Amino acid sequence: MKKYTLLLVVVLFAEIVKGQQTQLMLKTMENIVVETKDLSLVLTVEENKDVNMVYLGKKLQDPNEYRQLNGQYKQGHDYTNMYQSAYTASGTRNLLEPAISVEHADGNQALDLKFVGQELKTIDNNRKELIIKLKDELYPFHVELHYLSNFQENVIEQWAVIKHNEKKNVKLIKYASANINLKGEDYYLRSYHGDWIAEMQREDEKLTHGIKTLDSKLGTRTNLFRSSYFALGLNNRITENQGTVLLGGLEWSGNFRVDFEKDPQDNLRIMAGVNNYASHYSLAAGTAFVTPKFSFTVSTNGLGEGSRNLHDWARKQRLIDGYGERYTLLNNWESTYFNFDEQKISHLLDNTKKLGVDLFLLDDGWFGNKYPRNADTSALGDWEENKSKLPNGLLSIVKEANKKDVKFGIWVEPEMVSPKSELYEKKPQWVVKQPKRDEYYFRNQLVLDLSNPEVQDFVFNILDNLFQKNPGLAYIKWDCNAVIYNAYSYFQKDQNNFYVDYTKGLYRVLDRFREKYPTVPMMLCSGGGGRIDYGSLQYFTEYWPSDNTDPFDRIFMQYENSLFFPSIASVNHVTTFGKQDLKFKIDVAMMGKMGFDLNLEELSADELSFAQQAVKTYDQYKHIIWHGDLFRLADPRKDNHASLAYVSKDKSQALMLNYLVQYSQVSSTSAPIQWLGLDPNKKYKIQEINLHGTNSWIPSELILSGDFLMKVGLNPILNNNRKSVILALKAIN
Structure with missing residues (x-):
């Protein structure tokens, strides 16, 4: 009997000690809460200075109760105590997919990031930015985790800043922007695949254990086969007006990677960032590597509420003049293709006025002299007016448009070069291509190396010269038709940096353009919808969803894009594509920023009269479509x-x-x-x-x-x- 009594005392003592240790851990853990109007994201600093993400969901009324979160989840031991890491590092005790992997200057590949401090910045009365500071205990290697909360819109922007002070370069093997941890019973993913003229094809699936990856390796036009934007249903299948759903995507126009890992405890980890494919980035000491932002919202009332959150945020924080006006335009492409001259353009300016729209857009084919742009086989890079088509230059057209009280815009594809061009002959080292290997073309063209500052200057000057030489130019359509084959930069010392530095170079050009021309309307086109992301859209007023303008197909594409992007940004043209009548085409185009790509001479008098009236009707209601709430x-x-x-x-x-x-x-x-x-x-x-x-x-x-x-x-x-x-x-x- 005494033996059992002694055993009971030992067990009770052990439980008391265990309880005291638990209380000690609760006291030493520090909660850090990121809040919006309806949401909270909760981080904890553990006793060993690990930073974990323990909650993402509805905001609690009593902030003191966040400290009770961990105690409510009775999951088994995870071997590492890292399953909930806010930014999972590799090489030490982690067993799951990392958010960050590095190779130090001495060749060691271990990283163990510990909390060293935090900072909270108030940006304005709606936005706050939390910075969590981490450091490896053995190496002078630092990471900052940034969480920017948009209070009213319930949108959180997340990114990382990576830097070090090691003696030589450190190689970043993987470098995600976000590492999100979710708890639930089941997880349902809605993602999008596609191809040219078949963009935004929806695919729903239940996530199982292991890793599901959405990624792109194309270099440019990176959304051609796959979008980085997705919706994720927690516990229930995704519906429009019920259930908890996360919507988001990566603000990056280069190669991306989003991993969804259902771990052994049935939690879901999301790691989103730049694709590390062929991109083990070499980072110099003292240089900050800033990852692109992963922006997301969580709705507890289905997709619709989440979309409206993103739309309000995008109009306020991303799009140029997101709550402003837009031009309704007439494009010449389907009327003339490459075959036009000043007389035809003059007539199209008359048609622009007759239709009642604001702007005429001159599309591809206006440039090139030694190699005239009469097909898509030449002249990209030679951005001078073709003297046969435009003997008096663009300026004469701009002036004529102004006399006829319409605006004038122009098409450019400044990132690309035709092998049959003067630029290619003069500057072959500016072109992305492998030395000594055969060239391989996409749409008869190659890509200029925007990681090279000289090329950045050249591309900026293309745009700047157009505006300097043609005062009154009112609109730009920026196209990007090629992907990157045979990736090699004659400028880069380390080819692993090329894909990342290309996209950063693109943004540098666009930053310079917007600094000088902050309000010029500009359409984001990428052979259709190949570059629709908020990394690009922060520089543009609108985007082109697809080269497929068949209204039947466009219903589906525009519907799916509306999950993430507001209607004011979606350029929807009435064209000759499709067998539907003109009314159906116009009605479909009214889902966003309506435009026209028609030859008015091919319309009957009745059709022309209807189109003219439809423009007037659209003008009456477009502010509701552009600035209202979508359901x-x-x-x-x-x-x-x-x-x-x-x-x-x-x-x-x-x-x-x-x-x-x-x-x-x-x-x-x-x-x-x-x-x-x-x-x-x-x-x-x-x-x-x-x-x-x-x-x-x-x-x-x-x-x-x-x-x-x-x-x-x-x-x-x-x-x-x-x-x-x-x-x-x-x-x-």
Whole structure:
């Protein structure tokens, strides 16, 4: 009996000691909380100075309760105590995918980052930046983790700053921007793949144990096959208006890599950053390597709320003049392709005025003399007006456009060079290509080495000269059609730095351009949607989603892009592509920044009259589309129709865009579509707009309450005779 009593005393004593140790750990752990209006991201500094991320989700009312988080998760021992690391380093005790791996100057590949301090900066009344400072205990190697919170928009921007003071260069083997840890029962990923004219193809999957990677190795046009933007559902499959979902992507226009690792304890780790493929970056002592930002939001009310968070943030913090105006334009490409002269352009300027749009854009083919740009086989790099096509230069066209009260814009592709060009003949060392190997072309062209400062100067001067020589030039379309083959830089001493330094070189050019021309509207085009990310979009006013302008295909592309990018940025043109009628094409283009790429001579008088009226109608409602809140009401991949609503911030006006996407003898909308985002206490007058030759099936004096529209809904009455319907709502009380 005494033996059992003694054993019991020993067990109780052990439990008391264990309890005291637990209390000691709770006292020594330090919580660091990043908060927005509705979210919090919680870090802890452990007793051994490890920094862990322990929570990302709804903000708690009582900040003191964050210290209880760790005690609520009773997961098994993880062997390393690093599964929750805020920035997982490799080479010591870590067993999982690292966020950072290095090779020190002495060849050692171990890194163990410990907390040495923190700093909190207030940027403005909506944004705060937290900096967590880490250092290896043995090497003079430092990492700063930056968390910038956008309070009202519930968006967090995360990046790292890496530097060292070792005797020689340190090789960065992997260098992620973010290392996010999530807890849940299941995880559902929505990602996007594609190709030219088939961008933003949606793919949903349940993540299993191991690693799922989204990445690009193309060097330029890096979103051609895969986007870095994704949605992640926690616990439940992704839906529009319910459940917890994370939406985000990497602000980087070069090679990217996003890893999703479901660990042995069923947690999910996300590591997003520059792709380390062929890019083990050589970092000199005293030089700071700043990773691109990974920006994300978490919504507990499905995709819709998350999209609106990103849209508000992007209009405020990323796009040039995100809450401002945009030009509606007419492009000549599908009217003339490369075959034009001053007389044709003059006529197109007349057509621009006749159509009622703001700007005429002259596309590819206006340059090159020794090797004229009469096809896509020559002249890139030789940015002088072709004397046969434009004997009086661009300036005469700018002046004529001004006389006709329209703006004039120009197409450029400044990063590229044609092998058949004067530039290639004079500066072959500026071209990305392997020495002694055969050249391999993408669209008959090669890429200029933007990691070289001389090339950066050349590209900036292309743009600067256009504006200096042509006062009144009002718009730029920046294209980028080639990917990088045979990657080699004649400038770089270490080829591992090339891919990263190319993208940084691109940004240096764009920084210089925006410093000198801060408000000039500029379209981001990359052979279509090959470069849609907020790293690029911070320099542009808008982007081109795809060279595929068939309105049926565009419904799907524009719908998917709307998850991450606001409508004011999406350039949607009415073109000759597709077999649909003009009304359908215009209605689809109204999903964003509408434009035209039509030969007006090919339109009937009735069609021209309708297009002119549609421009006037669009002008009445475009501010709602550009600046309002977007609600996706019907998913074209799930239903036989797509439906989207744009609601003004004050809920006084709204626009509902509806499209039939499955055509058969029985295709129709058989039930009402429930609205979202209206004021339930307001009455709304409903009017069908963009009618073409028919009467509306919607009663002309229909007035319904926001309460009815959100609880019961409204049937736009789509069918084979009404394949697109746009309804405008206006509050009358």
